[in-house]
Amino acid sequence: MTDAPEPNEAALLVKDVSVAFGGVHALNRASMRVRKGELVGLIGPNGAGKTTLVNCISGFVKESSGTIAVAGTTITDMPAHKRAGHGLVRTFQNIRLFRRFTALENVEASALAAGRIKRGRATTVAQQCLDRVGIGHLAFRYAETLSYGDQRRVEVARALAASPRFLLLDEPAAGMNEAESDEIGELIRSICSEDGCGVVLIEHDLRLIMSVSQHVYVLNEGHIISEGTPSTVRNDPLVIAAYVGE
16 A cells, blocks of 8 residues: 555545356455545556456456445445446447447436436536547447547546546546547646546556556456555566566
8 A cells, every 4th residue: 555544535445356157266355545635657567457446446347355435435335326426437449339329428428326316407418528639520320330549538538527626537548549549648747647537557558657657556367566656666577577478
């Protein structure tokens, strides 16, 4: 865990979480803290357990042991929709848009499902979220007609419409070129700094992770093997070994 604990009301706390599928431990006593307004990177080789950890935090996979708390409230036994009600919002590695809805309708659906605004405000909020991610001009395009990168942006807008306290982003820049990836990185930074939202960012693009993250956790074979600033993690022999071998 990191130094100088923040007040519980300002943090997402994951403590000693384990997940086993049969006899295989996908996660083994993983712990992390995400402060309000902090951008935390989560990296590791393929199969390290990154998506499993996000699935566990968001309630899509049940932990075998350990605890998870959001803003001082323990959510360990809550289903996914209840966790979302406590401000824990996520995107998925695979795009999950309503393909025959417009971009605006996709984001409206999220705003209404969150239950924090009245129906009459949903369109306005959805348009603001699309503007925020840079595709407000595509509001009336059907999701299935959008480019891959713009579909990714709709997913981020949809997450923002749910008014997250903590946002879990599972490879939001996947499939993007370097310029598009940099734009997403700047957007995520602004979500942290301007909205005060804590973000957990999973990415295989290490250049992006290291350039935007304030703190980085490294998973390997279900264990957190390193954590710290990007420069600390980049030079950790355990991390180097996990990625390129001894």
